[in-house]
Amino acid sequence: MKKIIYSLLVFFCIGNIVAQQTPADKQSTAISIEGATAHLGNGEVIENSLIMFNEGKITFVGSAMMRIARMGTVINATGKHIYPGFIAANASLGLAEIDAVKASVDVDEIGINNPHIRSLIAYNAESKVVESMRPNGVLMAQITPRGGSISGTSSIVQLDAWNWEDAAIKVDDAIHMNWPSSFTRGRWWLGEDPALKPDTRYGKNTDDIKMYFANAKNYLAGQKSTINLPFEAMKGLFDGSQRLFIHVNGQKEITDAITIAKSAGVKNIALVHAEGAESVTDLLVKNDIGVVLERPHRNPNSEDDAYDYTYTIAKTLMDKGITVAVGMEGQMERMNTRNLPFYAGTFSAHGLDKEDALKMITSNSAKILGISDMVGTLEVGKDATLFISEGDALDMRTNILSKAFIQGRDISLETHQTELWKRYSNKYKSE
Structure with a gap:
């Protein structure tokens, strides 16, 4: 019986190591992203933009210069770019x-x-x-x-x-x-x-x-x-x-x-x-x-x-x-x-x-x-599936994501590749 229990423990431990990370929870707090250059996906670009979304849907797309109350958590994305997923x-x-x-x-x-x-x-x-x-x-x-x-x-x-x-x-x-x-x-x-x-x-x-x-x-x-x-x-x-x-x-x-x-x-x-x-x-x-x-x-x-x-x-x-x-x-x-x-x-x-x-x-x-x-576009009423990039997302040198959301859910950007990169980066830093 002990052997069976130990085998199950090993199995679950290994499963937790190799499995994908847990999907993000449903959006519970409104989010406002301001200051980024917004690429709407339909050819339009808004400099110094304000994008707000709640309950998985986009509620506002416009200029951050507009006098409108920010909703929920405010993310300052000045100097960055925001794109549809x-x-x-x-x-x-x-x-x-x-x-x-x-x-x-x-x-x-x-x-x-x-x-x-x-x-x-x-x-x-x-x-x-x-x-x-x-x-x-x-x-x-x-x-x-x-x-x-x-x-x-x-x-x-x-x-x-x-x-x-x-x-x-x-x-x-x-x-x-x-x-x-x-x-x-x-x-x-x-x-x-x-x-x-x-x-x-x-x-x-x-x-x-x-x-x-x-x-x-x-x-x-x-x-x-x-x-x-x-x-x-x-x-x-x-x-x-x-x-x-x-x-x-x-x-x-x-x-x-x-x-x-x-x-x-x-x-x-x-x-x-x-x-x-x-x-x-x-x-x-x-x-x-x-x-x-x-x-x-x-x-x-x-x-x-x-x-x-x-x-x-x-x-x-x-x-x-x-x-x-x-x-x-x-x-x-x-x-x-x-x-x-x-x-x-x-x-x-x-x-x-x-x-x-x-x-x-x-x-x-x-x-x-x-x-x-x-x-497909950043528009009011559509799913809040979007991300923030440090630079031009079509250029591999500057496509560096700091945040990503799927249907308003704040998703993880970690993968087995980023985990290995961090692991071995630390190894060589210590030498």
């Missing part, structure tokens, strides 16, 4: 912890068409990767499944929670589809020509997608003798309550994807990746389709693209009136999500106005994800 679109945070450990990876499911697979219920709110987002101002994310033709359903979470139920901001916001390419490469490992060539299966692949949409629509409109879960999950695409995120590259593929989805009755569409979108901007504007770009720190996919294509594409699309956000899909995407503000900063360094770059990870992301009524 950053939103990571198309991320897989919390769905995998260590890529080399299969048991910790839950980003995709077996099968080709899985619209009924919900990423939210697999989300690990206690992921150590998730907690490392907050010190850079990344406070919300769209948790997105991967794989297959239809990957599944994403949800939007805030990044300081006990579990996925507490974390959820918007449940089952969108279904994600991977559009086929009209080109293919040979399998070099089988001796095939690795050069890029037209894919003779492209027509059949797109016909299969048309048929799947048609079958789902007919099922939903008819008498249901048996329940088809994948088709049931498609209902939101046809009634407008969900958005279809199409992961697609290529001018032809983008045009086909939009045309086929619209003709199938899908009401709301967003594009992910969308290389070649600059050639079909009129189509995107006409259909009010937003674009979630890939991270800029990569090489262009086409040999015909300019050397700086991946850095300037955001400005090209936004100048045409397209709503553009930054997505995280790619190599080491979960760990790299903490660099979201610096990707926006890279777009800013290549022609995009700094406040427009900020929109890509605040108001534009919120609009594309369908949560702009709650977050």
Whole structure:
């Protein structure tokens, strides 16, 4: 019996050491932040601002020069900057912890068409990767499944929670589809020509997608003798309550994807990746389709693209009136999500106005994800999800957070990384 008790004590001690820190309590006192330069997320900037919030909601946004009573605890942020919480679109945070450990990876499911697979219920709110987002101002994310033709359903979470139920901001916001390419490469490992060539299966692949949409629509409109879960999950695409995120590259593929989805009755569409979108901007504007770009720190996919294509594409699309956000899909995407503000900063360094770059990870992301009524800008009535930075939050040299709030809750900015940094800093100071 003693051995069992000792084992349990060791287990709980180890659990307390490795577990994420306790999520912040619900806001109980009003807070006023004055003196900071407020970047509202909609392109506007207020010097010497006053931001007040209570019970998780913003109650005042304006100048600190106004004669208005400060509420509750007053934070003097003179010389600092205040921003809306950053939103990571198309991320897989919390769905995998260590890529080399299969048991910790839950980003995709077996099968080709899985619209009924919900990423939210697999989300690990206690992921150590998730907690490392907050010190850079990344406070919300769209948790997105991967794989297959239809990957599944994403949800939007805030990044300081006990579990996925507490974390959820918007449940089952969108279904994600991977559009086929009209080109293919040979399998070099089988001796095939690795050069890029037209894919003779492209027509059949797109016909299969048309048929799947048609079958789902007919099922939903008819008498249901048996329940088809994948088709049931498609209902939101046809009634407008969900958005279809199409992961697609290529001018032809983008045009086909939009045309086929619209003709199938899908009401709301967003594009992910969308290389070649600059050639079909009129189509995107006409259909009010937003674009979630890939991270800029990569090489262009086409040999015909300019050397700086991946850095300037955001400005090209936004100048045409397209709503553009930054997505995280790619190599080491979960760990790299903490660099979201610096990707926006890279777009800013290549022609995009700094406040427009900020929109890509605040108001534009919120609009594309369908949560702009709650977050994305510093506005009265919206969630008090925001942070204070010592300097420019899009610059890794000056993105130093002193305070962060999610729904008014004063959250911890400590992570296992900051704890290790402090531990070993003290070690070398003592020598």
